[in-house]
Amino acid sequence: MTASAPLDPATMEVLNVLEATRIALRKKMMIHIVICCAGAMIAVLGFMSTLIPIGIIGIICLITGFVLMSISSTAVDQYRLDFKQKVIAQALHTIDDSLEIDPKRGLAENEFIKSLLFNRRPDKYRSEDLVEGNGGKTKLSFSEVQAHYKEVTNTKRGRQETWHEIFSGVIFQADFNKHLKGTTVVQSRVFGSGISDWFMNNVQLFSGDDSRVKLESPEFEKTFITHSSDQIEARYILTPLMMESISTLNDRCKYSISLSFIGNMVTIAFPQSKNYFEAPLFKSLMTDGLLKEDLELVRHIYQVIETLNLNTRIWGKD
Numbered sequence: 026m027t028a029s030a031p032l033d034p035a036t037m038e039v040l041n042v043l044e045a046t047r048i049a050l051r052k053k054m055m056i057h058i059v060i061c062c063a064g065a066m067i068a069v070l071g072f073m074s075t076l077i078p079i080g081i082i083g084i085i086c087l088i089t090g091f092v093l094m095s096i097s098s099t100a101v102d103q104y105r106l107d108f109k110q111k112v113i114a115q116a117l118h119t120i121d122d123s124l125e126i127d128p129k130r131g132l133a134e135n136e137f138i139k140s141l142l143f144n145r146r147p148d149k150y151r152s153e154d155l156v157e158g159n160g161g162k163t164k165l166s167f168s169e170v171q172a173h174y175k176e177v178t179n180t181k182r183g184r185q186e187t188w189h190e191i192f193s194g195v196i197f198q199a200d201f202n203k204h205l206k207g208t209t210v211v212q213s214r215v216f217g218s219g220i221s222d223w224f225m226n227n228v229q230l231f232s233g234d235d236s237r238v239k240l241e242s243p244e245f246e247k248t249f250i251t252h253s254s255d256q257i258e259a260r261y262i263l264t265p266l267m268m269e270s271i272s273t274l275n276d277r278c279k280y281s282i283s284l285s286f287i288g289n290m291v292t293i294a295f296p297q298s299k300n301y302f303e304a305p306l307f308k309s310l311m312t313d314g315l316l317k318e319d320l321e322l323v324r325h326i327y328q329v330i331e332t333l334n335l336n337t338r339i340w341g342k343d
Contacts, residue, residue, distance in 0.1 A: 047104060058090070059090075112316075121158055121159075128154050131155050131168040132196050143172070149174075152196075156323070167195050173188045176188075193297065196293070199330065202334070203261070206258060208255075208286070209252070213282065236253060238253045267334075282295055
């Protein structure tokens with residue numbers, strides 16, 4: 026199927042059913058929000074005017090509204106899951122029949138850490154919407170990831186916790202077309218501070234005291250910092266054509282990407298500010314271009330196979 030193929034009649038029927046569900050859920054949520062707001066106002070007015078019974082009635086309304094919202098949120102979660110499993114899944118097939126989505130799975134936290142793309146281990150980690158498939162000879166997968174670390178400081182008021190973002194976006198993984206023995210990380214200079222110490226502390230068997238790889242492309246060096254446990258292999262991976270391809274891929278992205286080549290796998294981090302594949306609750310599903318941004322993201326990531334020429338098998342790798 027081509028990328029521009031429309032959704033089939035069966036999927037459109039599913040969309041119509043989901044639209045009816047969305048309208049009913051939106052109505053319920055609006056009513057529950059009104060109950061909460063009214064309860065809060067009645068409670069405040071009651072206690073401020075010392076009319077305790079009225080204040081208590083307001084609190085009861087507020088609690089009732091929250092309970093009803095909690096009950097409705099379960100139905101909203103199911104509606105959004107149905108959207109992914111029935112609508113997004115079919116839309117992915119318009120790009121490649123092999124692509125499948127599992128909304129409840131994502132990149133494992135240990136895989137996130139093993140990628141060596143980030144110089145902190147997460148204290149809070151979440152990944153969902155795993156998409157898997159094949160681009161020709163190359164197995165690929167990607168999922169949305171949010172990772173944060175916690176910073177604890179002691180103040181006059183006591184112990185204070187602050188959360189900082191490590192990464193928010195999409196992480197892509199695919200079979201690399203060359204046999205790798207070492208570990209090579211190509212880090213954006215924008216996010217490269219501290220990566221050298223992190224790399225040195227987490228990767229063993231260096232070919233020398235310095236993990237930094239100096240490459241022959243001045244333009245590539247302006248954008249990326251490269252570290253490797255094997256200087257020769259790093260240059261074997263990062264041929265002039267590969268560096269040009271990575272630069273092309275980076276130019277197509279709003280935010281700078283980072284890559285690692287570990288264990289016959291290439292991992293690419295695509296920072297993103299938007300949460301994809303989510304069904305709207307307060308906006309119609311029948312809107313033109315409903316899936317436009319979602320499918321543009323998938324096409325963009327799927328093109329990595331072609332951009333990095335991953336289907337070309339080198340040195341006998343099948």
